[in-house]
Amino acid sequence: MTPGVDVPDHRGRTGLDLVGRELARNPDVVVRDVELTSQGWHVLRRTTYDRRRRDGGWVTEQRETYDRGNGAALLPYDAARGTVLLTRQFRYPVYVNDHPDGMLVEVAAGLLDEDDPETAIRREAAEELGVRVRELVPVFDLWMSPGSVTERLHCYAAAYAAGDRIGAGGGVVEEGEDIEVLELAFDEALAMVGDGRIADGKTVALLQWAALSGPFRR
Structure with a gap:
């Protein structure tokens, strides 16, 4: 069981790995996986997605995002x-x-x-x-x-x-x-x-x- 994913973390949060999985506003970007890499006071995620380049070809990329709220x-x-x-x-x-x-x-x-x-x-x-x-x-x-x-x-x-x-x-x-x-x-x-x-x-x-x-x- 992973705090912040399956069970509450120190701030009572679960499902932190779900953020971004349903994104579909851009047809040229397809989210494949979201991994929770750190959940301190704020949240660090590693997301894997496919992206269509301007020349029409597809590439797979990974990006880490730091989520501290707005x-x-x-x-x-x-x-x-x-x-x-x-x-x-x-x-x-x-x-x-x-x-x-x-x-x-x-x-x-x-x-x-x-x-x-x-x-x-x-x-x-x-x-x-x-x-x-x-x-x-x-x-x-x-x-x-x-x-x-x-x-x-x-x-x-x-x-x-x-x-x-x-x-x-x-x-x-x-x-x-x-x-x-x-x-x-x-x-x-x-x-x-x-x-x-x-x-x-x-x-x-x-x-x-x-x-x-x-x-x-x-």
Whole structure:
């Protein structure tokens, strides 16, 4: 018996090897097998499928996918004062891959868990930034690492003002979060993208959107 397949794993999940087996939206892709290779907090699978190439020939391929669920991200902005709210926290994956200190500047973001995207990002804004979000503006949905990670990230923007503060932010201590809240001039945030101090994909995308077609477009 395999945890996560035949019997519940540590999160009570079974049937984790069934995800993707019934995919039939693309007639040029036929899923043959899905193997559960790891079930930590998130799930790693190895899928075997046949794919029709552009020249008409068929090939068999294997790909590993990391399934951590979908997420949401938020860029809060104050157009009157020309500021944005960002976070800074330690990220071990970037630290081990040559980031100077692992302290990454990012927009607020988090996994959806069982919530819809808007509910989830309002929760994250309150927990990480200490801000009650006004009207959410959907910006785009992104796959940030489509070669291996299944996560779809729902990206939003929202106006904020001083009166929207409901706490200090910083994340949920019981969950190990230790987040610094940064209120930056938008022009400074853009400069940080240019010189590499902001190197997080979702954050760069949302800041560029704000400059090109969002609240800070020239």
